[in-house]
Amino acid sequence: MNPHTKWFAIRQELPKKRSILLGILAFLLPLAIWSAVSYVPGMWHPMVRVSDVGHVDYFQVGMLVEREVFDDENKYMQEAGKKQAIGEPSNPIYLPAPHIVVKALITAFQTEPIRRGEPWLHESIFHSVQVIFYGFMLSAIFGVPLGILCGTFAFFSRIIEPFVDFIRYMPAPAFGALMVAFLGINDAPKVAIIFIGTFFQMVLVVGNTTRQLDGALIEAAQTLGANAKNIVSHVIIPGIVPNLYRDMRILLGWAWTYLIVAELIGASSGISWFINQQAKYRNYENVFAAIIIIGIIGLSTDIFLSWIGKHIFPWENRSKSSIFVRITQFIKMQSAKLREQSANAS
Amino acid sequence: MNKLQLPDYKTPDPEVAARFDRIQQRSVVLNVDHLGKVFSGGDGDITALQDICFKVHRREFICVIGPSGCGKSTLIRILAGLDYPTSGQLLLDDEPVEGPSPDRGMVFQGYTLFPWLTVKKNVMFGLRMTGHGKNFAEQEALQWIDLVGLGKFANAYPQELSGGMKQRVAIARALANKPRILLMDEPFGALDAQTRAQMQSYLLQIWRNVDITTLFITHDLDEAIYLADRIIVLGAHPGHIQEIINVPLPRPRSTDQFLDPYFLATKQRIEELIHPPVEDEQEILPMIRMTQSGDDIL
Ligand SMILES: Nc1ncnc2c1ncn2[C@@H]1O[C@H](COP(=O)(O)OP(=O)(O)OP(=O)(O)O)[C@@H](O)[C@H]1O
Ligand SMILES: [Mg+2]
Numbered sequence: 160m161n162p163h164t165k166w167f168a169i170r171q172e173l174p175k176k177r178s179i180l181l182g183i184l185a186f187l188l189p190l191a192i193w194s195a196v197s198y199v200p201g202m203w204h205p206m207v208r209v210s211d212v213g214h215v216d217y218f219q220v221g222m223l224v225e226r227e228v229f230d231d232e233n234k235y236m237q238e239a240g241k242k243q244a245i246g247e248p249s250n251p252i253y254l255p256a257p258h259i260v261v262k263a264l265i266t267a268f269q270t271e272p273i274r275r276g277e278p279w280l281h282e283s284i285f286h287s288v289q290v291i292f293y294g295f296m297l298s299a300i301f302g303v304p305l306g307i308l309c310g311t312f313a314f315f316s317r318i319i320e321p322f323v324d325f326i327r328y329m330p331a332p333a334f335g336a337l338m339v340a341f342l343g344i345n346d347a348p349k350v351a352i353i354f355i356g357t358f359f360q361m362v363l364v365v366g367n368t369t370r371q372l373d374g375a376l377i378e379a380a381q382t383l384g385a386n387a388k389n390i391v392s393h394v395i396i397p398g399i400v401p402n403l404y405r406d407m408r409i410l411l412g413w414a415w416t417y418l419i420v421a422e423l424i425g426a427s428s429g430i431s432w433f434i435n436q437q438a439k440y441r442n443y444e445n446v447f448a449a450i451i452i453i454g455i456i457g458l459s460t461d462i463f464l465s466w467i468g469k470h471i472f473p474w475e476n477r478s479k480s481s482i483f484v485r486i487t488q489f490i491k492m493q494s495a496k497l498r499e500q501s502a503n504a505s
Numbered sequence: 506m507n508k509l510q511l512p513d514y515k516t517p518d519p520e521v522a523a524r525f526d527r528i529q530q531r532s533v534v535l536n537v538d539h540l541g542k543v544f545s546g547g548d549g550d551i552t553a554l555q556d557i558c559f560k561v562h563r564r565e566f567i568c569v570i571g572p573s574g575c576g577k578s579t580l581i582r583i584l585a586g587l588d589y590p591t592s593g594q595l596l597l598d599d600e601p602v603e604g605p606s607p608d609r610g611m612v613f614q615g616y617t618l619f620p621w622l623t624v625k626k627n628v629m630f631g632l633r634m635t636g637h638g639k640n641f642a643e644q645e646a647l648q649w650i651d652l653v654g655l656g657k658f659a660n661a662y663p664q665e666l667s668g669g670m671k672q673r674v675a676i677a678r679a680l681a682n683k684p685r686i687l688l689m690d691e692p693f694g695a696l697d698a699q700t701r702a703q704m705q706s707y708l709l710q711i712w713r714n715v716d717i718t719t720l721f722i723t724h725d726l727d728e729a730i731y732l733a734d735r736i737i738v739l740g741a742h743p744g745h746i747q748e749i750i751n752v753p754l755p756r757p758r759s760t761d762q763f764l765d766p767y768f769l770a771t772k773q774r775i776e777e778l779i780h781p782p783v784e785d786e787q788e789i790l791p792m793i794r795m796t797q798s799g800d801d802i803l
Contacts, residue, residue, distance in 0.1 A: 378587050379617040379675075383631035383682060384607030393634070397621045474620045474662040 190257065197256035204248035213244035223252060255444040263444035264451065273440065280433055284452065287418055287429035290346060294353025294421070295414045299407065302361030309362060310369020311395055320366060323359045331356035331417050335424040344425035352424065356417035357410050364406050372398045401472045408464050415457050511770040517753030525751050528562050528734060534598060534686055534718045535561040535584070541592035542579055542744075552743035553579045557593070559737060559749060561686065566712060567720045568733035572779050576744025577722045581690045584720065585611045597685060607635050610679030614691040616671045618663040624650060624674050625659040631682040649677040652711060669693075669700040673707065680711075686718045693728070702760070705731055709758055730771050731758055738778045747778050 165171070173181070196203045207229040212218040215232045224232075224246070233243045250256070255263075267280045278286065308315040331352050338348035338355075372395060380394045422431035430449055437445035469475070516522075542554040553576040561567050571577055582588040584595065586605035595602040597609065605611075610631075618627050625646050632642035650659050653673040655666075663671055672692050679687055693701045705728060712719060723729050729736050733752050740747040753767040762768050 373615075373617075375613055375615050375617045376619060378585075378605070379611070379613060379619075380630070380634070381587065381605035382585050382607070382609065382611040382688075383634055383678065385630075385634040389634055393630070394619065397619070400621070472621075474622075474664060 194257050197250060197254070200248050204250055206249045206251055207246040208249040209244055209246040211245040214241035215244045218244050223249060252441055253443045255447060259444045260447040260451070263442075263448040267445045267448045270445075273436070277436075278428075278433075280449070283428070283430050283433040284456070287422065287431070287453075288456070290349045290421060290429060291353060291411075291414050291418055293346075294350040294417075295357060295411060297350065298354050298358040298361055298410075298414075302358045303365055303403065306362045306365020307369050307391070307395065307399070309366035310372075310399075311391060316366065320363065323362050327359040327363065332420040332424075335420065339425045346428070348425050349421040349428070352421035353414050353417050356421075357414050360413065361406075361410055364410065365403060368399050368402045368406055369395060371402070401468070401475050404464075404468050404472070408461055408468075411460070411464075412457065415453065511773060512753075512766050514750065514753055514767060514770040514774050517751070517767060518755065521753055521755050524755070525734075528565055531563040531565070532598075533560045534563050534565075535720070536596040536599070537561075537584070537593075538596065539593035540580075540583065540590045540595060542576070542583060542588070543591045554583075554590075555743040555745045557744070557746055559746065561718055561720060564716055564718055566718075566732055566734045567737060568729035568735075569720065569722045569737045569739060570724060570726065570729045570775060570779065571739030571744070572741050573724065575739045575741035577724075577739060578690055579744065580739075581611075581688050581720065581722050584686075585609050585688050587611075607631055607682040608685045610682055610684035610687045612672065612675045612679050612687070612689040612692045614694050616663070616668070616675070616695075618671055618674055618678070620663050623660050623662055624655060624666070627663070627674055628678045628681050631678060635682060645681055646677075649681045650674070652680075652714065653677045653707070667700070668696050669704050672696070672704060676708070676711065680715060680717065684717070686720060689719065689721045691722050691724065694723075701725075701728070706760070708732065713757065726772050726775050727763065729775070730754070730768055731760075731762070736771075736775065738775055740778070748774075750774065 166173070166177070172178075205226055206223045207226050209218045209220060209222045209224060209229075212220060213233075214236055218224065218232070226248070229244065229246060236243045270280070272279060305315070305319060309319055310316070334355050335348065335352060338351045342348045342351055376394055376398055377390055380390050385393060418429070419431045419434075422429040423435070427435065430453060434446050434449045437443070437449065537557055537559050540554060540557040541552070544551045544553055557580065559567075569577055569580065579588065583590050584602075586602055586609065602609075618624075619630065622630065625643065628646035628649055629639075629642040632645055633639070637645075647656070647659060650656055653676055655670060655673055655677070658666060658670065663674070666674065675692070676687075676689075693704045696704060709732065721729075721732060723732075730752055736750045736752060738747045738750060739745065750771060752771060754762055754765060754771075
């Protein structure tokens with residue numbers, strides 16, 4: 160049987176159509192479950208939204224009441240011969256229906272902050288991205304070179320890695336209070352948390368990636384007359400760059416996980432501040448919207464970076480030539496055509 | 506079975522013998538002097554090489570042959586400076602060898618082209634590392650790439666080349682530095698038989714056009730005899746020299762020589778050295794059948 164007609168074949172790529180289909184399903188399935196729970200009556204719906212209070216004195220229109228309580232009250236009303244309340248089955252406020260969240264995705268950006276001087280949603284997002292950017296950049300500026308040194312020289316590996324390994328088991332948020340004491344309540348401690356959360360992992364990951372480079376390449380370079388400095392800059396670094404790039408994409412994901420804690424220490428800010436604020440006012444649709452936005456930002460950065468990666472490392476896959484090469488080829492072709500045309504015209 | 510009547514491999518045609526005399530007159534490029542190597546590991550010491558002595562003359566082609574694990578790679582790695590001897594010494598043009606250097610070019614068994622560099626840049630690598638300007642390096646590189654017949658692939662990445670082509674680039678890359686000696690550790694070991702034969706002819710052609718001393722490791726008898734002026738036959742446990750054989754064949758070599766009586770005589774001798782006859786005393790066991798009985802298999 161052609162392995163391509165099987166859905167489950169060990170280590171076989173699926174046909175492109177199926178891959179795409181599964182990718183779409185991966186998003187549609189959770190959405191379908193969410194929709195079912197939200198829209199199919201009786202699927203869950205443990206609450207009742209009151210639309211007519213009847214004679215129940217503490218009910219209000221729009222109020223969410225647990226179904227049991229609602230039924231009890233109506234039984235009393237019936238026994239007392241009074242008017243029963245009317246309401247429709249409903250989910251708890253913390254699970255808004257998809258269409259409400261979708262609406263919130265748009266309106267959240269247009270809603271004025273609750274109090275004057277507070278940031279708009281887009282400002283909060285921008286603030287978060289900035290914190291991530293600075294934290295991660297700082298981490299990369301120190302972590303990557305240190306990792307490469309660890310992977311290259313046993314000296315650095317022995318003196319740095321045991322300690323780094325020790326610190327990396329301490330959860331970054333544990334440093335929150337300390338960072339505030341050191342760095343104040345503004346953005347500095349937040350950047351520091353992102354830094355702590357990613358830096359120590361990065362040193363170890365980059366160290367390992369560096370060690371995985373084929374030693375024969377280094378030996379070849381040595382027999383060609385390269386000195387230690389040149390081996391690092393002309394063999395090790397270009398040799399690991401594609402893997403390094405992939406490591407960075409994974410670590411960037413870590414940075415986002417630390418963001419939420421980072422933003423809550425000191426003066427809370429950014430997207431987490433927005434989420435907390437909205438939760439406080441029980442605007443759970445905005446909370447969902449914000450969480451989805453984080454996901455979208457993360458995923459699209461990753462897709463973008465992976466796309467870039469495919470084109471800046473042309474030696475990584477045989478068929479694809481670099482985008483720059485392809486662009487120059489295209490331009491050359493076009494200019495040749497133009498020249499031909501002008502030659503024909505004259 | 507009748508044994509072929511073969512000449513004595515030690516008494517070649519006078520013409521060939523005269524050539525050996527001339528080679529002996531040339532200056533010594535590499536002098537391996539009582540070289541030994543002991544690996545000290547957790548579970549005892551392993552003597553990989555013991556008392557290795559030989560001299561390589563200018564523009565000589567030496568093959569080193571021996572059974573697996575006899576220390577061929579260890580020897581060539583020491584010659585390249587990638588490993589160090591635990592006894593004896595190594596002189597290149599009468600200077601002791603210290604670590605790797607571009608005057609001993611190396612071609613490895615595995616593919617060691619830099620995957621992020623094009624063919625041209627791979628060949629330029631050594632020249633750039635040894636302080637040559639970009640333009641000069643490029644000119645030189647293109648010349649070497651042409652010499653190994655890959656002019657069309659100068660801008661290709663190694664991934665786009667076949668195994669044989671990669672090794673040709675590796676040879677060009679090692680030669681571009683104008684080394685005193687070219688060291689090759691089973692460079693064609695990973696290639697299929699046809700490509701391998703092609704590569705051997707290529708190598709001889711290059712060697713004819715380039716003034717280069719070569720030390721070539723192989724475990725293929727035909728390859729060794731076809732290529733070499735002299736063959737160093739190693740034995741195992743510990744790695745030691747069993748015999749150094751002058752190949753009694755004239756140059757230029759051609760594939761016709763594979764059936765030359767001298768070729769066969771040499772091959773027979775090496776065969777004796779590295780595959781000593783095994784006593785044929787194994788009991789004859791009944792055949793184990795893989796199918797139901799009944800079908801005739803005899
Ligand atoms: N780094 C090392 N540490 C300990 N022992 C080693 C080391 N390298 C090689 N040896 C031992 O030295 C001996 C020679 O190994 P070597 O790789 O030189 O053999 P070889 O002739 O090249 O074999 P092959 O034909 O399989 O390539 C072997 O017994 C091997 O186990
Ligand atoms: Mg070997």
